[in-house]
Amino acid sequence: STGGAVATPEDHDVEYLTPVSIGTPEQILNLDIDTGSSDLWVFSSETSRSEVKGQTLYDPSNSSTAQKLEGYTWSISYGDGSSSAGEVYLDTVSIGALTVSSQAVEVAQKVSSEFTSDSNNDGLLGLGFGSLNTVQPNAQKTFFDNAMPALDSPVFTADLKAGIPGRYNFGYIDPNAYTGNITYVSVDDSQGFWDWTSPGYAIGSGSFENTTIKGIADTGTSLLLLPSSVVSAYYGKISGAKYDSTQAGYVLPCSPTPPDFAFGVGDDGAAIVLPGKYINYAPTGSSGTTCFGGIQGDSGIGFAIFGDVALKAAFVVFDGGSKTLGWASK
Numbered sequence: 001s002t003g004g005a006v007a008t009p010e011d012h013d014v015e016y017l018t019p020v021s022i023g024t025p026e027q028i029l030n031l032d033i034d035t036g037s038s039d040l041w042v043f044s045s046e047t048s049r050s051e052v053k054g055q056t057l058y059d060p061s062n063s064s065t066a067q068k069l070e071g072y073t074w075s076i077s078y079g080d081g082s083s084s085a086g087e088v089y090l091d092t093v094s095i096g097a098l099t100v101s102s103q104a105v106e107v108a109q110k111v112s113s114e115f116t117s118d119s120n121n122d123g124l125l126g127l128g129f130g131s132l133n134t135v136q137p138n139a140q141k142t143f144f145d146n147a148m149p150a151l152d153s154p155v156f157t158a159d160l161k162a163g164i165p166g167r168y169n170f171g172y173i174d175p176n177a178y179t180g181n182i183t184y185v186s187v188d189d190s191q192g193f194w195d196w197t198s199p200g201y202a203i204g205s206g207s208f209e210n211t212t213i214k215g216i217a218d219t220g221t222s223l224l225l226l227p228s229s230v231v232s233a234y235y236g237k238i239s240g241a242k243y244d245s246t247q248a249g250y251v252l253p254c255s256p257t258p259p260d261f262a263f264g265v266g267d268d269g270a271a272i273v274l275p276g277k278y279i280n281y282a283p284t285g286s287s288g289t290t291c292f293g294g295i296q297g298d299s300g301i302g303f304a305i306f307g308d309v310a311l312k313a314a315f316v317v318f319d320g321g322s323k324t325l326g327w328a329s330k
C-alpha cells in the first residue's frame with residue numbers, strides 16, 4: 001500500500017498542515033506532521049473549552065470505530081515550553097489512501113497557550129521513533145510504525161516547499177519530486193530522533209568548511225538551529241546582521257538578499273543549498289526592513305535541528321527499514 005497528502009504552509013512557513021482522516025464516519029483534522037516527536041494528539045471534544053480557539057475537534061463519541069483505552073493517559077512538553085495532555089482512544093486513521101485501522105489517537109484535555117492561539121492547527125502527528133511516545137502505562141506506536149508492514153516500501157518522504165503546498169508520501173519515492181541523486185546517510189535512533197551527521201557547510205560562494213554537525217531532521221521545528229560557530233560565521237558575512245537580545249535571536253536587513261547557505265550530506269561532496277531568501281524568515285517590525293533569521297543557534301539543545309527552513313530546500317526520504325535518511329535537491 002501507499003498513501004500521502006498535501007502539506008500546506010502557514011504564515012512564514014512556521015508549520016505545515018496536512019489533512020488527516022480520523023474515525024467512522026471520517027472526521028478530517030489538519031495536523032502538523034512532526035518527525036521530531038512521536039505522539040499523535042488532537043484537539044477534541046474533551047479539550048477544555050477555554051483552550052480552544054477555532055480548531056476542529058475530534059469527537060470519539062461520533063465515531064463508531066473509536067475504542068477508549070481505559071486508564072491510559074499522555075502528557076508531552078516541547079523544548080519551546082509548549083505542552084498538552086489527555087486520554088487515549090484507538091481509531092481508524094488515514095492519510096490519503098493509506099489507512100491504519102487501530103491507531104492510538106491521543107485526545108487533548110488541556111493544551112498550552114501556544115497551541116490554543118494556533119487556530120488552524122488541530123494537533124500533531126508524530127513520526128519520530130516509538131521510544132519518544134508519552135502514553136502511559138504502555139507506549140503506543142506511531143502511524144508510520146503501524147503502517148510500515150503494509151507499505152510497498154518502508155519509507156515516507158517529506159517534500160516541503162517555500163510558501164506553497166508540498167507533500168508527505170508513504171510507501172514510495174516519487175522520482176519526479178527531486179533532481180539528481182538521493183544521498184543516504186545513517187541515522188542514530190537512540191534518542192528517538194532522526195538523528196544524522198552533516199560533514200559541514202558553505203556560505204554563499206565560499207569554500208566548504210569541514211566540521212561535524214550532528215542534528216535531527218525535524219518537520220515540527222520551524223527554523224534551522226545550528227552550532228553557534230556556524231551561525232556567527234554566517235551572520236558575520238552580512239553587514240547589519242546582529243544578535244538582538246529582545247528578539248532572542250539574530251536579525252538581519254531583509255535587503256539585500258542574504259548569502260545562500262549549504263549543508264553537506266554524505267562523504268561524496270553532496271550538499272543541500274538554502275537560497276538566501278529562506279534566511280529572511282519573517283519581518284520583525286512594521287517597517288519590513290529588518291528580518292528575523294531563519295538560521296539560529298542550537299545552544300542548550302545538545303544537537304542541531306534541521307527544521308522546516310532547511311527541509312523545504314530538499315526532498316527527504318525517512319527510511320524506517322534501513323534507518324537511514326535520504327537527501328536530494330529539487
Ligand SMILES: CCNC(=O)c1c(-c2ccccc2)csc1NC(=O)CNCCc1c[nH]c2ccccc12
Nearest residue numbers: 015032034036037078079080082114218220221301
Ligand atoms: C521548537 C520546537 N522544537 C523543539 O522544542 C525541539 C527541541 C528543543 C529542545 C530545547 C530547546 C529548543 C528546542 C529539541 S527536538 C525539538 N523538536 C520538537 O519538539 C518537534 N515537535 C515540535 C512540536 C511543537 C512545539 N511547539 C509547537 C507549536 C506549533 C506547532 C508545533 C509545535
